[in-house]
Amino acid sequence: MAELAVRRRRSWTGWRFVGPFMVVFALVFLAPIAYSIYLSLFKTRLIGGTSFVGLDNYQQALTDPSFWSSLGRVSLFLVVQVPIMLFIALLVALAIDSGRLHGSSFFRVTIFLPYAVPAVVAALMWGFMYGSQFGLLASINDQFGWSLPDLLSPSWILASIGNINTWEFTGYNMLIFYSALRTIPGSLYESAEIDGAGEFRKITAIKLPAIRGALVVATIFSIIGSFQLFNEPSILQQLAPNAITTDFTPNLYAYNLSFSGQQYNYSATVAIVMGIITMVIAYVVQLRGTKER
Amino acid sequence: MSALTRRRLLGAALASAVTIGLAACGSDDDSSTGGGTAAAQSVSDADVEAALQAGGNLTVWAWEPTLTKVVAEFQKKYPKVKVNLANVGTSADQYTALQNAFQAGSGIPDVAQIEYYALPQFALQKNLKDLNAFGAASLKDQYNTGPWNSVNSGGGIYGLPMDSGPMALFYNKEVFDKYKVEVPKTWTEFLEAARTIHKADPKVYIANDTGDAGFVTSMIWQAGGKPYTVDGENVGINFADAGTQEFVKVWQTLISEKLLAPITSWSDQWFQGLANGSIASLATGAWMPANFVTSAASGSGKWRAAELPQYTAGGTASAENGGSSLAITEKAAASTLAYGFLKYANQGDGVKIRVDNGAFPATSATLNDPNWLNTEFDYFGGQKANEVFAKSAQGVVSGWTYLPVQVYSNSVFNDTVGKAYVSNTTLTDGLKAWQDQTLNYAKDQGFTVK
Numbered sequence: 100m101a102e103l104a105v106r107r108r109r110s111w112t113g114w115r116f117v118g119p120f121m122v123v124f125a126l127v128f129l130a131p132i133a134y135s136i137y138l139s140l141f142k143t144r145l146i147g148g149t150s151f152v153g154l155d156n157y158q159q160a161l162t163d164p165s166f167w168s169s170l171g172r173v174s175l176f177l178v179v180q181v182p183i184m185l186f187i188a189l190l191v192a193l194a195i196d197s198g199r200l201h202g203s204s205f206f207r208v209t210i211f212l213p214y215a216v217p218a219v220v221a222a223l224m225w226g227f228m229y230g231s232q233f234g235l236l237a238s239i240n241d242q243f244g245w246s247l248p249d250l251l252s253p254s255w256i257l258a259s260i261g262n263i264n265t266w267e268f269t270g271y272n273m274l275i276f277y278s279a280l281r282t283i284p285g286s287l288y289e290s291a292e293i294d295g296a297g298e299f300r301k302i303t304a305i306k307l308p309a310i311r312g313a314l315v316v317a318t319i320f321s322i323i324g325s326f327q328l329f330n331e332p333s334i335l336q337q338l339a340p341n342a343i344t345t346d347f348t349p350n351l352y353a354y355n356l357s358f359s360g361q362q363y364n365y366s367a368t369v370a371i372v373m374g375i376i377t378m379v380i381a382y383v384v385q386l387r388g389t390k391e392r
Numbered sequence: 393m394s395a396l397t398r399r400r401l402l403g404a405a406l407a408s409a410v411t412i413g414l415a416a417c418g419s420d421d422d423s424s425t426g427g428g429t430a431a432a433q434s435v436s437d438a439d440v441e442a443a444l445q446a447g448g449n450l451t452v453w454a455w456e457p458t459l460t461k462v463v464a465e466f467q468k469k470y471p472k473v474k475v476n477l478a479n480v481g482t483s484a485d486q487y488t489a490l491q492n493a494f495q496a497g498s499g500i501p502d503v504a505q506i507e508y509y510a511l512p513q514f515a516l517q518k519n520l521k522d523l524n525a526f527g528a529a530s531l532k533d534q535y536n537t538g539p540w541n542s543v544n545s546g547g548g549i550y551g552l553p554m555d556s557g558p559m560a561l562f563y564n565k566e567v568f569d570k571y572k573v574e575v576p577k578t579w580t581e582f583l584e585a586a587r588t589i590h591k592a593d594p595k596v597y598i599a600n601d602t603g604d605a606g607f608v609t610s611m612i613w614q615a616g617g618k619p620y621t622v623d624g625e626n627v628g629i630n631f632a633d634a635g636t637q638e639f640v641k642v643w644q645t646l647i648s649e650k651l652l653a654p655i656t657s658w659s660d661q662w663f664q665g666l667a668n669g670s671i672a673s674l675a676t677g678a679w680m681p682a683n684f685v686t687s688a689a690s691g692s693g694k695w696r697a698a699e700l701p702q703y704t705a706g707g708t709a710s711a712e713n714g715g716s717s718l719a720i721t722e723k724a725a726a727s728t729l730a731y732g733f734l735k736y737a738n739q740g741d742g743v744k745i746r747v748d749n750g751a752f753p754a755t756s757a758t759l760n761d762p763n764w765l766n767t768e769f770d771y772f773g774g775q776k777a778n779e780v781f782a783k784s785a786q787g788v789v790s791g792w793t794y795l796p797v798q799v800y801s802n803s804v805f806n807d808t809v810g811k812a813y814v815s816n817t818t819l820t821d822g823l824k825a826w827q828d829q830t831l832n833y834a835k836d837q838g839f840t841v842k
Contacts, residue, residue: 145517145797146625146838232653232670233661249654253814338659341603341810345803358488359803360833363495 138367145361156368165346166369170376172257173348177325180261185317188269192276193302207277211270218267222334225263226251230338251339260331268324272317279313280306315388319381326377329354349373433527435728440526440735443728447472450726450733453490454505455482456554456716457682458746462737465745469736473729483507487799494519494721502724503733506551507716508542509606512622512796514719515550521720522548526731534739538712538788539754545796546624551717552738553754555746557677558784559610559700559713562684565773566694567596567672575698579642582701586651589672597653600671601646603813604657605805606713607676611639613711613792615703619827620795621842627795627834628842631823638703644819647812654813667691675700677713678781682750684771692770697777700784710787715754752781759785797837801830 114121139156143149160166191210195203213221228235229250240247250259283305291301307314329350336343336351345355349369357366452459452475463475478501480489487510493500494517506514514520528549532540539553563575568585571592576582586598601607612619617635621628630636646652653671655661665671667688674680684695700710718738720730736742739755747753747764758764759782768774795801808829809822835841 144836144838145513227660230661232655233664338656338661340656340806341814344807344810346807355803358491359484360800361491361495362836 135367135371138364139371140364142364143361152364156365157372159365160368160372163369165352166349166372169346169349169352170373173326173328176257176261176328177322180264181318181321181325183261184265184269185272185314185321187265188272188317189276189314191269191273192280193306195273195277196280196306197298207273210273213267213269214271216267218330219334221263221267222331225259225266226335226338229259229335251335251342253342256335256339256342260328260335263331264324264328268321272321275313275317276310279310283309311388315385318388319384322381322384323377326350326373326380432524433529434525435527435731437527440728440732443726444470444473444732447474448726448729449474449476450503450729451476451478451501452503452505452718452733453478453480453486453501454503454718455479455486456505456746456751458749458751459505459737461749462742462745465741466733466736469741470732473733475733484799484803490514490519497723500721500723502726502730503718503720505554505716506719507714508539508712509609509794509798509802511543511550511717511719512545512794513799515545515548516796519722520550521722521724521727522550523552523720523731523734524549526728528552528731531735531739534756535754536756536759536785536788537790538785539715539717541790541792542712542715543717551719552734553715553717554738555679555715555752556754556785557679557712557714557752558781558788559614559675559711560678560680560777560780560784561673561675561698561700562680562695563673563698564666564669564671564691564694565696567669575696576701577699578705579701579703583642583645583651586646587649590651596670596672598651598672599646599674600653600655600657600662600665601643601813602654602656603806603810605802605809608639608643608805608809609794610711610713611643611675612636613789614700614709615639616709616789618791618793620793622793622795625838626840626842627797627831629795629827629831631820631827636823640819640823642703644812647819652813663687669694677715678752678784679714681769681771681777685750693773696772696775697769697780699780708783708787709789710784711792712788715752795830795834797830797834797839800833801826804829804833 140151140153141149142152142156191206194200195207200206216224231237231240231249231251236247236250239245248255250256287305288301291305296304327350328348332343332347332351333354336347343351345359346352350373353366353369353373356362356369447470450473452463454477459477463477467473467475480486486505490501490504490506506520511520531552535553536556538558539556543549543551543553561575567589568575571589573585573588574581576585582598589596589598612635615635615638617633617637617639619629619631619633619636621630653665655665655671662671666674666684667690669691681697684691699708702709718734720727720734724730737746743753743755743758747758753759753764765778765782766776767778769777805826808825809819811817811825812819812822831841
């Protein structure tokens with residue numbers, strides 16, 4: 100009897116520690132997800148009100164060309180922009196870490212600085228520079244008599260957004276890589292030098308394997324970031340409304356479904372499907388990235 | 393915070409309404425859209441006055457800048473009323489905020505500024521009070537026909553017109569004189585002028601356009617097109633009608649020959665273009681002058697206003713572009729008080745305050761006021777531009793109606809018709825795609841599509 104009471108008390112003690120976290124976790128993580136799933140099972144119409152439709156919304160999403168074309172667009176963005184950005188970030192991190200750079204802390208701060216600029220401001224700023232009539236692009240064309248392509252036209256817009264994102268996030272990724280590089284013990288380099296290894300050999304044999312975890316993390320962050328692309332296209336849309344459609348990215352599509360069309364239910368469905376796809380891809384990358392360690 | 397007082401006030405207002413009794417609603421139902429019958433008046437003018445004297449709190453969501461002064465004067469006149477005027481965003485941004493509030497069922501303002509094109513959508517969702525209950529029908533003669541028809545939807549009156557936008561052609565006289573181009577009287581002449589100007593200087597365009605739903609619908613309106621048919625829950629769209637074709641003929645040529653500056657309206661580049669003469673004209677609503685003064689100041693003295701070019705030589709047809717109303721939300725805690733504010737701002741003393749500060753009126757008395765007509769605009773080189781606008785207001789083609797899903801429809805305009813501006817897609821195909829996508833949405837929302 101007494102033993103039972105003790106055991107019960109012990110189990111409650113545990114909950115008392117975890118409880119506050121669990122409450123917050125349930126409120127801010129689980130509740131919104133549960134509510135979205137709940138929303139996605141209904142359909143509200145201007146005429147006829149709300150009705151339960153089961154999985155109809157999911158069926159619609161899976162056959163919605165707007166959704167798939169937006170997913171295709173961010174996937175293309177992911178495949179092209181993320182490797183470029185991570186490569187530049189890695190290069191910069193290695194350069195700063197090599198200790199052969201004068202004023203390395205200056206470079207570190209300068210390259211990180213764009214990350215401190217709010218995404219909205221960055222998009223506005225670049226939007227102005229891309230302007231083909233009175234923007235920087237126009238000035239360059241005037242000055243040199245060039246005819247650079249209109250960076251806000253449908254065929255260039257994705258590259259233009261990729262450029263903004265690279266500018267914004269290279270510094271952030273550089274910092275992740277750099278901090279990982281700083282944790283490598285100096286003794287490893289010393290022994291490598293004794294073995295006659297050059298700088299390049301040190302990179303391939305010591306640095307890269309050592310920051311593999313950081314590379315995987317940065318890649319996953321970038322995948323999620325690409326799939327959630329929203330700020331930049333949303334701001335540039337005002338300058339290039341014909342190039343950036345309302346279903347340009349999955350997030351933009353969900354936003355417009357919800358706020359222009361009041362299709363809250365379908366919007367929740369698109370968000371959930373997109374969330375699942377992102378999770379699956381991020382998980383696969385993590386599995387592959389951390390395998391054979 | 394003030395919900396309690398508001399509720400108590402409403403109770404008082406309702407009680408007095410009962411004692412005074414139901415006043416008959418005088419006006420007959422002459423709404424162009426037809427449908428339901430007008431609700432009887434249940435709140436009298438005396439009730440409204442009593443509510444104003446009793447005071448209370450009002451939340452107003454509006455972006456119209458002149459309302460700030462109106463609110464100040466209103467509170468001076470009715471010291472017990474506290475108006476909380478909030479600008480939650482312009483146009484579509486405000487509608488997003490409103491939709492969110494309606495969806496959540498809380499945080500809903502008492503009064504909201506809503507443009508004419510968006511009014512049917514909110515009315516249909518039963519988010520707005522039918523002002524017939526306050527006897528608004530008796531105000532019909534005080535407003536111009538265009539704006540008044542715009543606040544009528546299916547027999548209900550869902551707002552009081554605040555301003556209107558009869559269209560005019562604003563043009564940069566300096567540019568037109570420089571290239572010896574006459575101010576176009578017809579759209580055909582406009583096309584010729586566009587060619588002449590752009591040929592003379594490839595950096596100068598007669599106008600900018602990257603696809604603007606409001607502009608296109610207004611242009612079709614002027615041409616006498618009636619692509620939208622709305623009858624209760626039945627909607628139809630037909631962009632193959634004659635009026636639309638008239639517009640397409642002119643505009644497709646302008647697009648194909650690249651005679652329009654690829655600059656989006658309201659962007660930074662746009663204001664620069666208007667100010668520095670590289671955008672030589674602009675066909676838009678009569679509410680534009682205040683924007684010229686504030687955002688394209690260096691163009692002052694160079695611009696003039698002219699009548700809108702015609703599709704048929706010698707015609708006087710015009711259309712509305714933009715313009716908005718103040719509406720009372722269905723859940724407004726102090727609706728009687730809110731109506732008092734509406735009348736003050738859009739029909740009473742507030743009209744003069746707003747007009748003096750550059751707003752374009754919707755009230756017929758102002759349009760006939762010689763003082764107003766004789767106002768000289770410095771920006772337009774001393775021209776009495778209001779005469780042009782008043783004439784346009786009288787020429788607005790009747791019978792136009794927007795869709796009850798116009799907010800959504802306009803949001804996908806650039807997805808569909810926009811393609812015509814940046815690719816080989818024709819305007820006709822673009823309009824067809826717009827029509828299809830809008831009708832699909834309407835069907836999905838439970839409308840019967842013809």
